[in-house]
Amino acid sequence: MSEMPAPVSRPIMAGVVTALVGFTSSFAVVLTGLSAVGASPGEAASGLLALSITMGLSCIALAWRYRMPITVAWSTPGAALLAATGVVDGGWPAAIGAFLLVAALTILAGLWPGFGRLIAQTPASIAQAMLAGVLxxxxxxxxxxIAENPWGVLPVLLTWLVVARFAPRWAVPLAFVAAAIVVGVDTVRSGAAVDAGLLVPRLELTAPTFTIGAVVGIALPLFVVTMASQNVPGVAIMRSFGYEVPWRPAMFVTGIGTALGAPAGGHGINLAAISAALAAAPDADPDPKRRWVAGVSTGVSYLVLGGCAAAFAALVALAPAAVIPAVAGVALFASLGSAVHQAVADPSERMPSVVAFLIAASxxxxAGISAAFWALVAGLAVRAVLTFRR
Known part of the structure; x- marks a missing residue:
């Protein structure tokens, strides 16, 4: 007797879980990064909404067209890079220009295989060392x-630790729930009023400008980090489940999505990496040919979550000191561990990686250019000297 197929609700729920975990695990990092490069609270909320919309539509388009559980995410490492970079020459409009340049480079990586191969030649150890320093x-x-606000931060950390023991994928989302409770209690106790207008999702468009500081300090490191930490691992993870992601269409769709979202504050979308497994693994559906439904479900869920972007941003604005940075920090623990591991895995690459790490962390x-760019330059220079004529 043949085995009964799993109900269609199974991949649908897998997609919902993928979107929930991906969104709640890192939206605080995104808001932190956008605010750091000059976005106002309204512009940061607009960026979160733009990212949710472009991610959702990209997931639906790629999964539906190629019948694969291809999922798209925002660049969490990229948002962390923005948080470490801060405001550059030209302010928020210059950051928008940098986002548009990243979109153009992403499309170029898809349309011109030679450029993609050139980017792939960037030593992963140095790129990951730079990312580790940023994180x-x-x-x-x-x-x-803990020292600044123990009663606000300790509930977040304890929730994260306990849940990480029993249900690791839900550790950061439930840490955010704990933070939301802390914010709610603090708001009631302080009697702070919430402006209902802030809860309405809306897009705020900004005309881009282009400055050397933003191009070199934001766009180039952001592109390298996104390719090395999201797109390339995303393809590898999908391949491990038997899916060969069409590189050129994926880069074209995510590049166009980044370009459309950039004027509204979206810093960039890319292939999902860690969260990709939630939709592509056998748990989503025993039949690999039906898991594409999870990709579509992920996209629809992102569109729904995007409607709550303003509410999430308002929650962050009301949070007491150190609570939201604590959530963002625990959300990046896994990324930091992975980056450090890849940076020092090869003994022959450790010294250049250490130099890149230290400069990025500093x-x-x-010259108005962020430490992330100089970390890449210094790491590559040290590597070139140490390997000359070897």
Whole structure:
């Protein structure tokens, strides 16, 4: 007797879980990054909405067209990079220009295979070391927050730790729930009023400008980090489940999505990496040919969550000191661990990686250009010297 197929609700629920975990695990990082490069609270909320819409539509388009559980996410490492970079010459409009340049480079990586191969030649160890340096200050925020606001931060950390023991994928989302409870209690106790107008989702468009500081300090590191930490691992994860992601169409769709979302504040979308497994694994559906439904469901769920973007941004604005940075920090613990591991895995690459890590972690900018760019330059330079004629 043949085995009964799993109900269609199973991949649908897998998609809903993928979107919920992906959104609630890192939206605080996105808002933090957008605010750091000059976005107002309204512009940051607009960016979160734009990202949700473009992610949702991209998931639906790719999964439906190729009948694969292809999922798209925002660049969480990229948002962390923005948080570490801060305001550059030209402010928020210059950041928008940098986002548009990232979109153009992404489309170019899909349309011109030679450019894609050139980017792939960037040593992964140095790119990951730079990312680790960028993530370090953000991951220290929960520890520093204990001293600043113990009664607000400890419930978040304890929730994260307990849930990580029994249900790791829900550890960060439930840490956010704990933070929301802390915010609610603090708001009631302080009697702060919430403006209902802030809860209405809306897009705020900004005309881009282009400055050297934004192009070199934001666009180039953001593109490298997104490719090395999201797109390339995303393809590898999908391949591990038997799916060969069409590279050129995927880069074209995510590049166009980034370009459309950039004027509204979206810093970039890309292939999902870690969360991709939630929709592509056998748990989504025993039949690999039916898991594409999970990709579509993920996209629809992102569109629904996008309607709550303004409410999430308002919650962040009401949070007491150190609470939201604590949530963002624990959300990046896994990314930091992975980046450090890849940075030092090859003994011959450790010294250049250490140099890149230290410069990125220092946060020092030179000539108006962020530390992330100089970390890449220094890491590559040290590597070139140490391997010359080897």
């Amino acid at each position: 370090l200050p953000l991951c220290l925020a929960p520890i520093l927050g 946060g020092v900018s030179l």
